[in-house]
Structure formats: structure tokens, C-alpha cells
Amino acid sequence: MTARGVRVHLRDTDPQRIRTAASLGAGTDAEPDGPVDLAVVAVPPAHVARVVADVQRLGLARGCIDVASVKGGPRRELRELGGDPVAYLGSHPMSGREQNGPLAATADLFEGRPWVLTPTPETDTEVLNLALELIALCGAVPVVMDADAHDRAVALVSHTPQLLSSMIAARLESADETAVRLCGQGIRDVTRIAASDPDMWVEILAANPGPVADVLAAVAGDLDEAVRALRALDSADEEKRGGGAAGIEDVLRRGNAGRARVPGKHGQAPAVYRTVAVLISDRPGELARIFADAGAAGVNIEDVRIEHATGQQAGHVQLMVEPGAASALESALRDRGWSLRRL
Numbered sequence: 009m010t011a012r013g014v015r016v017h018l019r020d021t022d023p024q025r026i027r028t029a030a031s032l033g034a035g036t037d038a039e040p041d042g043p044v045d046l047a048v049v050a051v052p053p054a055h056v057a058r059v060v061a062d063v064q065r066l067g068l069a070r071g072c073i074d075v076a077s078v079k080g081g082p083r084r085e086l087r088e089l090g091g092d093p094v095a096y097l098g099s100h101p102m103s104g105r106e107q108n109g110p111l112a113a114t115a116d117l118f119e120g121r122p123w124v125l126t127p128t129p130e131t132d133t134e135v136l137n138l139a140l141e142l143i144a145l146c147g148a149v150p151v152v153m154d155a156d157a158h159d160r161a162v163a164l165v166s167h168t169p170q171l172l173s174s175m176i177a178a179r180l181e182s183a184d185e186t187a188v189r190l191c192g193q194g195i196r197d198v199t200r201i202a203a204s205d206p207d208m209w210v211e212i213l214a215a216n217p218g219p220v221a222d223v224l225a226a227v228a229g230d231l232d233e234a235v236r237a238l239r240a241l242d243s244a245d246e247e248k249r250g251g252g253a254a255g256i257e258d259v260l261r262r263g264n265a266g267r268a269r270v271p272g273k274h275g276q277a278p279a280v281y282r283t284v285a286v287l288i289s290d291r292p293g294e295l296a297r298i299f300a301d302a303g304a305a306g307v308n309i310e311d312v313r314i315e316h317a318t319g320q321q322a323g324h325v326q327l328m329v330e331p332g333a334a335s336a337l338e339s340a341l342r343d344r345g346w347s348l349r350r351l
């Protein structure tokens with residue numbers, strides 16, 4: 009918001025966090041002269057209703073939104089605290105990081121991402137308009153939903169995936185070092201969010217336990233089936249092995265179908281990019297050099313991934329590009345001395 013020319017006043021119970029955020033250019037730690045247009049409450053879910061009620065009681069802002077990952081609870085709690093539901097609008101940007109605190113913040117975090125708004129018939133239109141303006145300034149895409157429908161949806165697409173990622177990562181805790189050193193890109197993809205803050209996630213899950221338990225129970229059904237199918241694959245009986253293979257194939261094919269529905273960059277259908285894998289050494293400036301060379305070749309990099317080679321000062325950078333641009337990029341990079349790897 010500050011980058012878009014909006015005056016942002018920062019508040020937090022932890023003064024160190026305000027100082028860090030202000031020094032990163034997120035806003036000012038100075039108190040505003042009077043009520044601001046919009047207060048954006050970005051505190052852990054269990055504190056949202058209390059902070060919104062305080063903002064309203066102290067007259068700090070004309071309107072108030074929150075960004076918590078659950079929406080039904082905060083609205084009900086605000087009513088219980090005697091807050092004003094008219095000047096409050098629950099919202100949730102569907103983008104985040106597995107790290108928290110101001111040092112993990114990035115200015116373009118919400119660009120192209122859905123940002124859920126949960127207005128009710130009583131919501132003040134002025135507050136809704138201010139929220140829409142904020143979302144537009146962040147480059148996000150507004151999505152209007154009922155609060156409880158939102159909570160059921162995020163149980164499926166966010167809260168259960170967090171638990172499953174944590175459960176897979178937990179298998180590594182006491183695993184043998186010889187196994188852990190073999191970790192490749194697959195397990196990195198599946199466990200990135202397992203590094204998230206447990207305190208925050210206990211609060212999120214505690215505010216949405218029923219819908220998450222429903223999705224997890226369905227996953228548990230698939231797990232039972234997969235175990236049965238794998239045991240059958242281990243059998244001496246050919247017919248049982250056939251049934252086991254069909255069971256495993258079924259879950260993998262259903263996975264393909266679900267994955268194909270995950271929207272790509274900017275909410276579009278997932279693009280099919282070609283990957284150009286380039287060997288890089290672990291030296292400062294290598295990535296900048298490769299991006300500059302791709303730019304000089306007139307190729308737009310759609311996505312990027314880095315795979316570190318175990319125990320070596322080197323790795324592969326995978327550049328995802330439009331299929332039509334891949335061969336031009338490959339020859340341009342070879343001409344500039346890069347070693348490419350076939351995938």
C-alpha cells in the first residue's frame with residue numbers, strides 16, 4: 009500500500025516488529041492525527057474480534073477489515089463482544105508464506121491471488137468499497153463468499169493440506185540420515201508449508217475443526233484403500249496383485265484430475281510450460297547472470313525452481329518458459345557458456 013502512495017500507520021503489540029516493518033518501508037510508526045479510512049487487522053485468528061472491537065471502541069478507523077484465515081468465528085465473537093458488525097468486513101487473501109513476521113513480508117505477495125470478502129446484507133457499502141480499493145491496489149482478485157462457505161472451502165484447499173504436509177514431514181524427524189540426504193524436489197514440494205508456525209496453525213485449526221476433520225476423514229478413507237492396495241500388490245496371488253495395481257492407479261488418476269483443476273498463475277488454467285534445466289555453481293550473482301542472459305534472448309521466464317545437488321557446491325535451476333520459447337532459450341544459454349541438463 010505504501011508503494012502505491014497510501015499512507016500506512018503500523019501498530020503491533022510488539023514494538024520491535026513495528027520498527028522492523030517501518031525500516032523495510034511498510035509504513036510509519038507515527039500515530040495518525042485522527043481516524044484512518046480503513047484499519048487492516050492482521051493478528052492471529054483468536055485475537056481478531058478483540059482487536060476489531062478495540063479499533064471501533066477507540067474510534068481509530070472509519071471501517072475495519074481483518075485478514076485471518078478463518079471467517080465464521082471472528083464475526084460471531086465480535087457480536088459477543090458488542091462490536092459493530094456494520095463497519096467490519098471479514099476478508100482473507102489467499103496467499104501467504106510458511107514464515108511469519110515482517111522479515112518474511114513481500115510487497116507483491118497478493119498479486120494475482122484471490123482475496124475473499126465476506127460481506128453480509130448489513131455491511132456498510134463504504135467499507136466494502138474501501139476493501140475493494142485496497143485489494144485492487146494490491147493487484148489481487150476479489151472473491152465474495154459467505155463466511156461459513158469460505159471456512160469449508162479453505163478446510164479443503166488450505167487447512168487439510170497444511171496438516172498433511174506436516175504429517176509427511178514428521179516422518180522425517182527420526183528417519184535415518186542416509187534416507188534424509190536423498191530428499192529431492194518431490195518431498196520439498198510436499199513439505200514446504202510444514203515449516204509454518206505451529207502456534208498460528210493451532211489457532212487456525214481450532215477455529216475450523218469440523219470442516220477440516222471432514223476432509224481429513226475422507227483422506228483417511230483413501231489412505232486405508234491405498235494401504236490395502238499396496239498389501240495386495242505384495243501378495244503371491246496374481247489376481248490380488250491385479251486388484252492392488254488397479255486400486256493404486258485409481259488414486260493416482262484421481263490425483264491427476266484434481267491437480268488439473270488447480271488454477272495457475274493469476275488464477276488462469278495451469279499453463280503447460282517447458283522446463284530448461286541449467287547447471288549453476290553456488291556463487292554470488294549466478295542467478296542474476298542467468299536471468300539477464302534469458303532476458304537478453306528475449307525469453308520471459310514464467311516460473312523458476314532451484315534444485316540443490318546433495319553435498320555439492322552446485323545445483324540446477326529450472327526455468328519454466330512457454331513451449332515455443334524453449335529451444336531459443338536453450339541455444340542462447342549454450343552460446344553464453346551455460347551447461348544444460350535434459351529432463
Ligand SMILES: NC(=O)c1ccc[n+]([C@@H]2O[C@H](COP(=O)([O-])OP(=O)(O)OC[C@H]3O[C@@H](n4cnc5c(N)ncnc54)[C@H](O)[C@@H]3O)[C@@H](O)[C@H]2O)c1
Pocket residue numbers: 019020021022025050051052053055059075076077078100101102103104105106107108109110208212
Ligand atoms: N501467513 C500467511 O500465510 C497468512 C495468509 C493469509 C492470512 N493470514 C492471516 O494473517 C494473520 C496474521 O498472520 P501472519 O502470518 O501475518 O502472522 P505474523 O506473526 O507475521 O503477524 C501477526 C502479528 O500480530 C501481532 N499481534 C498479536 N496479537 C496482537 C494484538 N492483540 N494487537 C496487535 N498486534 C498483535 C503480533 O505481534 C504479530 O506481529 C492471521 O490471522 C493469519 O491467519 C496469514
Ligand SMILES: O=C(O)C(=O)C[C@]1(C(=O)O)C=C[C@@H](O)C=C1
Pocket residue numbers: 076077101102103104105106107165166167201
Ligand atoms: O503458501 C503458504 O506458505 C501459505 O501460507 C499459503 C496459505 C494457503 O494455504 O494457501 C496458508 C494460509 C493462509 O490463510 C493463506 C494462504
